[in-house]
Amino acid sequence: MGLEEEILDSLEKYMSTDVYYEEGRVLSSTCTNPHPFALRVFRRFQLANLGDPGLFPGAKLLEKQALRIIGELFHHPHLEQDHQIGHFVTGGTEANLTALWTARNRWLAASKTRDRSKATIVAAESAHLSIEKTANMLNVSLLKVPVTEDHVFDVDWMMEHVDPRNVVAIVATAGTTLLGAIDPIRELSEYSADNDVWLHVDAAIGGFILPFYPLLGRGEVLFDFQLEGVRSITADVHKMGMCPVPGGTVVFRDPEDLKHITFYLPYLLPEARVQSTMTGTRTAGAAIAFHALYQLLGREGFASTVKECLENTNVLKEQMIQKGLNPVIEPPMNILGFQPVTENTKRILKRLHDRRWRISEVKGILRFVLMPHVKRHHLISFLVDWDECSD
Ligand code: 0PR
Numbered sequence: 261m262g263l264e265e266e267i268l269d270s271l272e273k274y275m276s277t278d279v280y281y282e283e284g285r286v287l288s289s290t291c292t293n294p295h296p297f298a299l300r301v302f303r304r305f306q307l308a309n310l311g312d313p314g315l316f317p318g319a320k321l322l323e324k325q326a327l328r329i330i331g332e333l334f335h336h337p338h339l340e341q342d343h344q345i346g347h348f349v350t351g352g353t354e355a356n357l358t359a360l361w362t363a364r365n366r367w368l369a370a371s372k373t374r375d376r377s378k379a380t381i382v383a384a385e386s387a388h389l390s391i392e393k394t395a396n397m398l399n400v401s402l403l404k405v406p407v408t409e410d411h412v413f414d415v416d417w418m419m420e421h422v423d424p425r426n427v428v429a430i431v432a433t434a435g436t437t438l439l440g441a442i443d444p445i446r447e448l449s450e451y452s453a454d455n456d457v458w459l460h461v462d463a464a465i466g467g468f469i470l471p472f473y474p475l476l477g478r479g480e481v482l483f484d485f486q487l488e489g490v491r492s493i494t495a496d497v498h499k500m501g502m503c504p505v506p507g508g509t510v511v512f513r514d515p516e517d518l519k520h521i522t523f524y525l526p527y528l529l530p531e532a533r534v535q536s537t538m539t540g541t542r543t544a545g546a547a548i549a550f551h552a553l554y555q556l557l558g559r560e561g562f563a564s565t566v567k568e569c570l571e572n573t574n575v576l577k578e579q580m581i582q583k584g585l586n587p588v589i590e591p592p593m594n595i596l597g598f599q600p601v602t603e604n605t606k607r608i609l610k611r612l613h614d615r616r617w618r619i620s621e622v623k624g625i626l627r628f629v630l631m632p633h634v635k636r637h638h639l640i641s642f643l644v645d646w647d648e649c650s651d
Contacts, residue, residue, distance in 0.1 A: 279618055281631070284638030288620040290437070290465055290595075292631035295502040297556050298549040302504045306545035310348065311537075314529025319544035323348050326551040330511055333471040333559075334484035334493055337513065346511035347537050348497075348547040352464030353390035354538055355494035355510035356431070358521070360394045361538070362492070362512070363429035363458035365520035375426070382422060383431035384413035384443060388462060391431050400428055411436070411589055413443035415451065424455035432459060434483040435466030438622055439588055440595030442466065445483050445490070452489030459489040464508065467495020469593050472563035476570070481592075485513050492517075497550045500594075502565065502632060507546025565632050569594040572630045572639055579643055588625055598626040604651065611649035617642060 261269070279286055281293040294302070305319065313320035324344045328336075331345050339345075349355050360381060367379065379400040383391045386407050395402035403422065408414045413432060430452060432443040445461060452459035461483055463470070470481045484493060490513065497507035512518060518536040525533050554562075573594045577587055585598035585605075601624050609619060609626075620627045 279616055281633035283616065284634055285616045285642075286618045287628045287630070287634060287642070288618045289631065290496075290499045290629055291505065292499070292502065293633040294498075294504040294549070295553055295557075298503045298553040301552040302545040302549040305548045306543050308544040308548070310542050310544045310547065311535070311540040312528065312532045314532040316544065317531060319548065320531075322551050323544060323547040326547045326554075327509065327511060329551070329554050330467075330495060330509055334467075334495075334511060335486045336511065337485055338515075343515040345515050346492075346509060348542075348544070348550075349508045349510060349537060350506040350539065350542065351498060351508040352388065352462065352494055352496045353393065353508075355464065355496070355508040356388070356390045356460070356462055357394045357397065358510045358538060359460045359492035359494060359512075360391075360429055360431070361398060362517050362520050363460065364398050364400060366458065366517060367428045369520060378423075378426040379428050380422075380426050381428050381431065382418060384433065384436075386411060386413075386436045386438060386441065387431055387433055388437050388464065391462070398428075407441075411439050411441045413448065415444055415447045419451065424451075424457050427455075427457045429458040429460050432461050432483075434461055434463035434470060434481075435593050435595070437465070438595070438625065438627060439597045440465065440591055440593040441589060442470075442481060442483065442592050446487055449487035449489030452491075457489075458491045459487075461490055461493045464494050464496045465499055465595070466593060467493065467509075468497070468500035468502075468562065469566050469569075472559065472566045475559060475563040476567050497546050500566070500569075500631075501550055502553060503546045503549045505546075506543070507550065566594075569630050569632060569634075572634060572636060573628075575636070576628060576630065576639055576642075579639075583646065585626065594630040596628040596630070598628075599624065601626050607651070608646060608649045612642075612645060615645055615649070617645065 308316045308319035327345050331339050380403050381395045381400055382403045384405045384407055405418050406414050432445045432448050434442050474480050492512050495509050497503040498505040522536045573591055588597040
C-alpha cells in the first residue's frame with residue numbers, strides 16, 4: 261500500500277465513527293445529504309473564491325443571480341434593479357451576524373446622540389444561539405422575550421418592556437430550531453414599520469420550506485419582504501436548500517444598507533476592492549450549486565421535496581401519539597417536539613442510540629427533524645426499533 265493509501269485508510273478509521281445522512285438514521289439534524297447534482301456542481305466549482313471577484317467574476321455573477329432567485333422566492337420588492345441583494349455566507353450564524361452587524365451600524369449612524377450603552381437586540385427565548393453570539397460580538401445587550409404558550413415570540417410582552425429608540429433590531433424566527441415554530445412576524449413587522457426599527461427574520465430553516473406552501477395547497481405563511489417592516493432575511497441552502505455545507509444566505513430589502521458594513525481593500529484588482537462580508541476568502545461552491553439545483557428542480561421540484569418531508573412528519577407524529585407521546589405544538593414544518601420525556605423514554609433513547617439512531621432531547625422535549633434524507637422506509641424501521649427498545 262502506498263503512503264497516500266495508508267494515510268487515507270487511517271482517516272477512514274476515524275470517520276467510521278460518524279453517522280452519515282444516507283443511512284437515514286439522523287433524525288436530529290437540520291442539515292441533510294445534498295442533492296447529487298448540487299454536490300456535483302459544488303465539487304466542480306468549489307475552488308472559486310467569492311472573496312476575489314477580480315479573479316472570479318463569473319462566480320460572483322452566479323452568486324448575484326442565485327441571490328436573485330432567493331429574492332424572487334421572498335418577494336423582494338426591487339428586483340427590477342440590477343442589485344446584488346445580499347451575500348452567500350458560511351451558514352445561518354454568519355448570515356444572522358451580517359444582518360445584525362448592518363442593523364447595529366445603521367442604528368449608530370442614524371443619530372449621533374443615541375446612547376450606545378443602551379443598544380439592544382430583541383429576540384425571543386426560542387431564537388437560535390447565533391443571536392446571542394452576535395449580540396456578544398457586537399457588544400450590544402440582548403433582551404430575551406418570553407414565548408407564549410404556542411412557543412412563539414410574545415409581542416405584547418415586548419411592547420411593555422421595550423423602548424424602540426434603543427432597539428438596534430428585532431429578530432423573528434421562521435422555523436425555530438427546537439420546534440419549527442413561526443413567530444408572529446406580521447405583528448412584529450407592523451411594530452417595526454411604525455417605530456422605524458429593523459426587523460430581521462431568521463428563516464435559516466423555514467426559508468426553503470415556507471415559500472412552497474401555496475404550491476402544496478397549504479395556506480401562505482407571511483414571513484418575507486411582503487411584510488414592510490422586514491429588512492433582512494437569513495436562509496440556509498445547506499439545510500432545506502439541499503446544497504453542501506458551507507452554505508448560508510442573507511438578503512436585504514434595501515441593498516444600500518450594506519454600505520454600513522462596507523470596507524475597502526486598496527491592494528486587490530479594482531473589482532475586488534469593496535467588501536461587505538465578514539469573511540474574505542470563501543468558496544463559491546454553494547452559491548453555484550444552488551443556482552444549478554434551482555434550474556434543475558424549479559419551484560415544483562423544491563415543493564415536492566418539502567411535501568415528502570411534511571408527509572413523513574405527519575406519519576411520525578401520528579405513530580408517536582399512539583405510543584403515548586404528545587406533540588408540544590402542531591408542527592408548522594418538518595420539526596416535531598414531544599413530551600413528556602420520562603425515565604422510560606430516556607432508556608429507549610439510549611438503546612436507539614446504540615442502534616445508531618440520532619435523536620435529540622432538549623429541555624425535556626424529544627425532538628425529531630424530518631429532512632429529505634429520511635425516507636418512509638427509514639421511519640418504518642425506526643418505529644420497529646422503538647418497539648424493540650421498549651420494555
Ligand atoms: N438559525 C436557526 C433558526 C438555526 O436553527 C440555526 C442552526 C442557525 C441559525 C445557525 O446556522 P448554522 O449552524 O448554519 O450557522 N440550527 C442547527 C441547530 O442548532 C444547526 C445544526 C445543524 C446543528 C446540523 C446540528 C446539525 O447536525 O440544530
